[in-house]
Each structure stands twice: as C-alpha cells, then as structure tokens.
Amino acid sequence: MIKLENVTKIFPVGGEPYYTLDHVSFQIEKQEFIGIIGKSGSGKTTLLHIMSGIDTPSVGTVNINGTDISRLSPRELTKWRLHNIGIVFQAFHLIPTLTLLENVILPMEFASPFQKRQKKERAKELLASVGLADKWHLFPDHASGGEKQRTAIARALANDPPLILADEPTGNLDSENASHIFSLFQQLAANGKTIVMVTHDGDLAKQMPHTLELKDGHVISSLADNRDKGLRVQ
Numbered sequence: 352m353i354k355l356e357n358v359t360k361i362f363p364v365g366g367e368p369y370y371t372l373d374h375v376s377f378q379i380e381k382q383e384f385i386g387i388i389g390k391s392g393s394g395k396t397t398l399l400h401i402m403s404g405i406d407t408p409s410v411g412t413v414n415i416n417g418t419d420i421s422r423l424s425p426r427e428l429t430k431w432r433l434h435n436i437g438i439v440f441q442a443f444h445l446i447p448t449l450t451l452l453e454n455v456i457l458p459m460e461f462a463s464p465f466q467k468r469q470k471k472e473r474a475k476e477l478l479a480s481v482g483l484a485d486k487w488h489l490f491p492d493h494a495s496g497g498e499k500q501r502t503a504i505a506r507a508l509a510n511d512p513p514l515i516l517a518d519e520p521t522g523n524l525d526s527e528n529a530s531h532i533f534s535l536f537q538q539l540a541a542n543g544k545t546i547v548m549v550t551h552d553g554d555l556a557k558q559m560p561h562t563l564e565l566k567d568g569h570v571i572s573s574l575a576d577n578r579d580k581g582l583r584v585q
C-alpha cells in the first residue's frame with residue numbers, strides 16, 4: 352500500500368547539504384499499524400510530511416495505493432490528499448473560530464458530495480464514535496487537550512481515508528488521555544485503517560505491532576517482530 356524508495360531529503364545548512372532523510376526505503380501493507388520512533392532530530396516528522404505530501408523528497412519516490420505522489424502537482428496533491436489521507440498533529444491544529452462539529456465538517460466541505468444535513472449527521476456520528484457525543488457545540492478553547500485530539504481524529508476520518516498519519520498525537524496529553532487516544536488508533540487499525548504514528552513514547556511503541564526506528568535520517572531497526580509482511584525494510 353505504501354512504498355518508499357530511496358527517499359532522501361536534503362536541506363542546505365550553512366551552505367552545506369544536510370541529509371535529514373538518507374535513502375529511506377520501506378513498504379507497509381494495508382491495514383497495518385506502524386510506529387515510527389527515533390530520537391529528536393532523527394527525521395520522523397520529515398518522513399511523515401513526505402508520506403502525506405506536505406513536503407516533497409529531494410530524491411526518491413513515494414507510492415501510496417498505486418499513486419506516485421511525488422509526481423503530482425500541488426493542486427492534484429491537495430485533491431488526492433482529501434480522499435486518501437487523514438492527518439493528526441501533536442498540536443491538534445483545530446480552527447479556533449469553528450465549533451468541534453464545524454471542524455469535523457470542514458474536510459467534507461472540500462471533498463464530499465453529501466448534502467449539508469448529511470455532512471452534519473456524519474460529523475456528529477464521528478464525534479460520537481470518539482466519545483464526544485455531547486460536546487459538538489464547544490469551541491476548541493473550551494475543550495480539553497484530550498477532547499481536542501479526539502476531534503482531530505474525527506476530522507481525519509471525515510472523508511473516510513484508508514490511511515491515517517499521526518505525528519506525536521499523544522505528545523501534548525497526560526498519560527490517561529494518551530492511553531485513550533492510543534486505544535482509538537488501535538480500534539481504527541482493527542477496523543481496517545492503515546495507521547502510521549510517530550511517537551516518542553516508549554510504552555506506546557512497545558504496544559505497536561511494528562515499529563521502524565530512524566537515526567540520523569536512516570532506518571536502523573525495528574523493535575517488534577517485523578518478519579511477517581506488514582513492514583518490509585529494504
């Protein structure tokens with residue numbers, strides 16, 4: 352489903368090329384739950400941004416569900432992303448002037464053929480599915496960190512993408528909320544979504560079926576048993 356070949360990202364630092372990612376290649380099958388781990392600065396966020404098309408590789412290709420996203424124009428990429436990827440960020444990135452419900456409706460406004468009423472119903476169902484049935488009218492400033500992240504997950508699911516990319520989704524939460532959010536991702540994986548999650552949290556990483564560790568822009572190891580086909584590192 353996801354195939355990265357020789358993905359390399361070079362930033363010029365002080366006039367010299369700096370390899371944030373250095374020939375990273377791996378393959379993730381559909382419906383897997385993969386953790387990306389590694390020390391600060393190892394390239395995790397850059398990798399996730401390249402997998403989501405937020406950033407482009409300097410060299411290499413990213414193929415997702417048969418589409419080489421490295422070849423899409425910015426306009427094509429935006430359209431493709433709406434239906435194919437849901438993204439969850441550490442800092443939630445909700446729009447403060449919209450209610451939780453309106454935040455979840457927003458991606459459907461750009462992509463979905465549904466009528467206004469259907470979009471509202473779907474957003475309410477999604478919020479209920481993450482435990483926020485009675486909170487949809489709140490504005491983000493009046494929601495807790497855990498509630499904001501639940502909303503961000505509901506928003507990521509709005510257009511029913513097969514792949515969810517999450518960058519430190521528990522990083523701003525206390526351990527109880529982190530554990531609830533992690534359970535939600537586990538449920539999504541059990542229900543057939545492919546999940547790729549960057550995490551610093553060693554306890555969470557141990558609960559993931561597969562992990563890929565980065566060091567200085569290279570894939571160096573995996574914690575769990577990657578021998579089956581879920582994750583193949585070349």
Ligand SMILES: Nc1ncnc2c1ncn2[C@@H]1O[C@H](COP(=O)(O)OP(=O)(O)OP(=O)(O)O)[C@@H](O)[C@H]1O
Nearest residue numbers: 362363364371389390391392393394395396397398
């Ligand atoms: N736009 C940029 N220009 C120059 N260097 C950059 C740029 N973006 C990232 N880097 C560098 O690339 C390296 C990897 O950054 P990245 O954010 O991917 O790491 P990370 O593993 O996600 O770190 P953290 O866990 O702290 O979030 C870092 O050394 C960073 O300074």
